[in-house]
Amino acid sequence: MQAYLxxxxxxxxxxxxNATTEVLKDINLTIEKGEYVSIIGHSGxxxxxxxxxxxxxxxxxxxxVLLENREVNSPGPDRAVVFQNHSLLPWLTVYENVKLGVDKxxxxxxxxxERDAWVMHNLSLVQMAHARxxxxxxxxxxxxxxxxxxxxxxxxxKVLLLDEPFGALDALTRAHLQDSVMALHQKLGNTILMITHxxxxxVLLSDRIVMMTNGPSARIGEVLExxxxxxxxxxxxxxxxxxxxxxQRVLEFLYERHSFVEAA
Amino acid sequence: MSMxxxxxxxxxxxxxxxxxAAPVVTMTPKRAPRAETYAxxxxxxxxxxxxxxxxxxxxxxxxxxxxxxxxxxxxxxxKVFKDTRELILDPFFDNGGIDKGLFWHxxxxxxxxxxxxxxxxxxxIALGTLVGQSVWxxxxxxxxxxxxRTIPPLAWLPLSLxxxxxxxxxxxxxxxxxSVWPIIINTAVGxxxxxxxxxxxxxxxQLNPLEFFTKIMIPAAAPYMFTGLRIGxxxxxxxxxxxxxxxxxxxxxxxxxDAWNSSHISEIILALFYVGxxxxxxxxxxxxxxxxxxxxxxxx
Numbered sequence: 001m002q003a004y005l006x007x008x009x010x011x012x013x014x015x016x017x018n019a020t021t022e023v024l025k026d027i028n029l030t031i032e033k034g035e036y037v038s039i040i041g042h043s044g045x046x047x048x049x050x051x052x053x054x055x056x057x058x059x060x061x062x063x064x065v066l067l068e069n070r071e072v073n074s075p076g077p078d079r080a081v082v083f084q085n086h087s088l089l090p091w092l093t094v095y096e097n098v099k100l101g102v103d104k105x106x107x108x109x110x111x112x113x114e115r116d117a118w119v120m121h122n123l124s125l126v127q128m129a130h131a132r133x134x135x136x137x138x139x140x141x142x143x144x145x146x147x148x149x150x151x152x153x154x155x156x157x158k159v160l161l162l163d164e165p166f167g168a169l170d171a172l173t174r175a176h177l178q179d180s181v182m183a184l185h186q187k188l189g190n191t192i193l194m195i196t197h198x199x200x201x202x203v204l205l206s207d208r209i210v211m212m213t214n215g216p217s218a219r220i221g222e223v224l225e226x227x228x229x230x231x232x233x234x235x236x237x238x239x240x241x242x243x244x245x246x247x248q249r250v251l252e253f254l255y256e257r258h259s260f261v262e263a264a
Numbered sequence: 265m266s267m268x269x270x271x272x273x274x275x276x277x278x279x280x281x282x283x284x285a286a287p288v289v290t291m292t293p294k295r296a297p298r299a300e301t302y303a304x305x306x307x308x309x310x311x312x313x314x315x316x317x318x319x320x321x322x323x324x325x326x327x328x329x330x331x332x333x334x335x336x337x338x339x340x341x342x343k344v345f346k347d348t349r350e351l352i353l354d355p356f357f358d359n360g361g362i363d364k365g366l367f368w369h370x371x372x373x374x375x376x377x378x379x380x381x382x383x384x385x386x387x388x389i390a391l392g393t394l395v396g397q398s399v400w401x402x403x404x405x406x407x408x409x410x411x412x413r414t415i416p417p418l419a420w421l422p423l424s425l426x427x428x429x430x431x432x433x434x435x436x437x438x439x440x441x442x443s444v445w446p447i448i449i450n451t452a453v454g455x456x457x458x459x460x461x462x463x464x465x466x467x468x469x470q471l472n473p474l475e476f477f478t479k480i481m482i483p484a485a486a487p488y489m490f491t492g493l494r495i496g497x498x499x500x501x502x503x504x505x506x507x508x509x510x511x512x513x514x515x516x517x518x519x520x521x522d523a524w525n526s527s528h529i530s531e532i533i534l535a536l537f538y539v540g541x542x543x544x545x546x547x548x549x550x551x552x553x554x555x556x557x558x559x560x561x562x563x564x
Binding site: 080081083085087089100101 | 465
């Protein structure tokens, strides 16, 4: 099977003055089309840096990212990002925020009316069509994140990058949004790369979980295959032995073998 | 057959009953709150207007008492009003030369400010964007700006008179050079403070530099820009009065100077009153414009 997205021997070193910090060391990962892959690790292990490298927002020191066998090293709508803190532009309405990306990506291929319909279609995918004329300050945190997801989806990305998308939300909203993302993945079959630090979230949503060791010089410690049948139901999984086993594996990795060192 | 007809009859009777009942029930309570809101609005307006009116009245009384006695160097308010009655009642007369109504003096001054300030706004936002966006432009230009902005407005006047050899462009230049610095500096700060998140969004969407400027930079930095623009308009109104005293011609600054030379103290006081009011209005105008433009940004 040909890799769809390939992270090829990525190293990342930050240099400030004389001090150099090696953040990522020799990251190799291949992701197939339609796969949902999570990257989990303690804070400071460089998982966000890795996502930024895939997005093209940060350059890798060595190695590179291949998408459909072509190297990508600058940001673009084919790798749309859902940012942790939603990053909606506060002076635009919900509709205009989504439209910003749509207008650029489909400037030549869709007519004005088609683009408008496409924006509304994506807003209704995340159940936000009713708030089209609201500004980000007028909607809740969970709704903002929904719009952020709609903005990314509307660019029809080859890979959807989620940077701790539910991190800033309360537990109930988070569960609700996780179900939405799961349903969208089921329906649209996107390839998704998600950063998270929530074990349950990783097991619930992913096909594979990439566990990273602690920084500096973080590397991929272990990759866990989550072979639970889809569609997955949160309540049924709570007692599912397969789910519990996966959860156990990740917890052991994070808290026994690579427990977080406070003074790292 | 008769059953549906009876039904419609029943409902037809029932509907008007509720329809007539509804307005009677709902209209009466509606009317009371409306009157209440008017009363509340009036109370709120009074709470804002009455205190300054009292203070102004008290000050006028004190002024009148101090300046009323014979041999006082400044006229009391009653004399000011008596002396300047004609100027107040007819601001539009034009006897040629500089013997014009106050309207013409003020409009000449405002015109100079409009030219100078518009140029300063355009140049200030452009330079501020450059300095905020480029590290090298900042390193090169910022020290220069920091020195130049401390030069008092009137110190530029002789130089600009030498360069332009005419009063009108010199005054406009003084306005420009006075108001451009806060606009540059605030715009630069605003551009530098654009959150990295917005830049990331622009990068992922692949906005080109022009789109980035109009869709991200301008709205994101607008609150800062308007802070600069507001300081700028205040400074230009300060500078124009001083500059006009020196360059002469039609204008409120020279009107004051002329009144001083002819010992018309009451006219000076009237002119100061107008200068204050117009400065206040200009400030509010820019502040209001800023509120409208930055509505979305400021809300977050």
